Amino acid sequence: xxxxxxxxxxxxxxxxxxxxxxEHEAGPIPQTLIKLTYILSTIHSVKIPLPDQCWTGRPRKxxxxxxxxxxxxxxxxxxTTLGLVERLQSDNHLRLICGFESRRDIPSESVFSRVFAEFxxxxxxxxxxxxxVKNVYDEKITLHIARDSTAVExxxxxxxxGRPAEKNPFQNxxxxxxxxxxxxxxxxxxxxxxQLKMPVMELQKDLPRVCDKGSKKNSQGYVENWNGYKxxxxxxxxGIPVSVILSSASLHDSQVAIxxxxxxxxxxxxxxxxxxxxxxxxxxxxxxRRLNHVPIIDRNPRRDxxxxxxxxxxxxxxxxxxxxxxxxxxxxxxxxxxRTNARLKDEFGGRTLRVRGPDKVFCHLMIGVLVLTxxxxxxxxx
Numbered sequence: 103x104x105x106x107x108x109x110x111x112x113x114x115x116x117x118x119x120x121x122x123x124x125e126h127e128a129g130p131i132p133q134t135l136i137k138l139t140y141i142l143s144t145i146h147s148v149k150i151p152l153p154d155q156c157w158t159g160r161p162r163k164x165x166x167x168x169x170x171x172x173x174x175x176x177x178x179x180x181x182t183t184l185g186l187v188e189r190l191q192s193d194n195h196l197r198l199i200c201g202f203e204s205r206r207d208i209p210s211e212s213v214f215s216r217v218f219a220e221f222x223x224x225x226x227x228x229x230x231x232x233x234x235v236k237n238v239y240d241e242k243i244t245l246h247i248a249r250d251s252t253a254v255e256x257x258x259x260x261x262x263x264g265r266p267a268e269k270n271p272f273q274n275x276x277x278x279x280x281x282x283x284x285x286x287x288x289x290x291x292x293x294x295x296x297q298l299k300m301p302v303m304e305l306q307k308d309l310p311r312v313c314d315k316g317s318k319k320n321s322q323g324y325v326e327n328w329n330g331y332k333x334x335x336x337x338x339x340x341g342i343p344v345s346v347i348l349s350s351a352s353l354h355d356s357q358v359a360i361x362x363x364x365x366x367x368x369x370x371x372x373x374x375x376x377x378x379x380x381x382x383x384x385x386x387x388x389x390x391r392r393l394n395h396v397p398i399i400d401r402n403p404r405r406d407x408x409x410x411x412x413x414x415x416x417x418x419x420x421x422x423x424x425x426x427x428x429x430x431x432x433x434x435x436x437x438x439x440x441r442t443n444a445r446l447k448d449e450f451g452g453r454t455l456r457v458r459g460p461d462k463v464f465c466h467l468m469i470g471v472l473v474l475t476x477x478x479x480x481x482x483x484x
Contacts, residue, residue, distance in 0.1 A: 222465035256330035316351025
């Protein structure tokens with residue numbers, strides 16, 4: 103039995119057993135909470151590595167119930183933890199679906215915050231997301247992986263950059279005619295060139311994750327500035343997020359392409375890598391080919407005026423002939439990444455960030471990514 107059929111079979115069991123009992127105890131179930139029940143059932147279909155239970159002292163609140171509550175918070179797009187507690191206190195359906203038998207069992211706001219810190223240290227939502235993606239794409243191939251990043255605004259002060267190093271008065275001695283017997287100093291390799299030789303486990307550790315200032319040109323050509331982070335997402339066909347990496351806002355998109363590609367290659371087999379002009383780097387394209395993928399990257403003329411004129415003339419000729427090459431048609435599939443970014447921000451808590459620090463920010467965003475992934479899987483099942 104495939105994983106999607108296994109999920110669908112679990113939905114039928116919930117309809118036969120859980121829903122009648124819930125309606126008998128709390129009345130008719132709203133359609134939104136029915137969908138939330140399906141999402142929780144899909145998430146619990148994988149083994150969840152919850153924190154160890156403490157056998158001494160006061161009994162702890164249910165970690166599984168708190169995890170369900172955080173998932174419900176992202177699904178219902180509740181902005182604050184206090185709002186989540188108030189919703190659990192007033193909504194009997196939501197309280198029972200999350201696993202709290204009575205109102206006394208609902209944790210306080212401070213308990214929710216402490217448990218969230220536990221989840222962020224172990225990257226629990228990211229582990230669950232990885233397990234679900236591997237189960238879905240086990241022995242399956244997806245055609246396209248669309249790679250893109252999105253800005254994440256945070257309510258914390260950007261880190262101060264260190265002072266620039268003092269200039270060496272002899273650093274320009276290689277300019278001009280070289281003296282006899284003097285060796286030319288070798289150039290230091292770029293981060294992308296270093297990543298090609300680094301082990302997989304160290305690729306993400308090399309990326310900066312502190313909060314700082316970022317700027318990016320949007321689709322209308324205007325420059326947007328923000329304080330916070332960047333979330334880099336690989337999205338498969340059907341709008342399913344496969345791999346996610348959090349970085350500093352000032353980090354260029356191309357610096358995360360190789361670590362993200364290596365993470366995706368461990369989870370999914372795909373044929374085409376779709377990237378915009380920010381990833382137009384020779385090393386990134388060569389690395390994609392080494393993974394037996396076909397890179398389709400929008401060309402970036404940068405300051406090459408001749409190349410820019412050639413690209414514009416090619417585009418005019420294609421428009422006159424009403425013809426587009428096959429790579430250009432496939433490149434249009436990259437819009438699935440933009441829809442994923444938009445849904446994460448508008449529907450699943452991407453704009454309601456109230457925590458600080460890269461670990462907690464990543465945990466908050468990954469809960470939204472997890473709910474988004476399961477929501478897209480449910481659409482495929484239908």
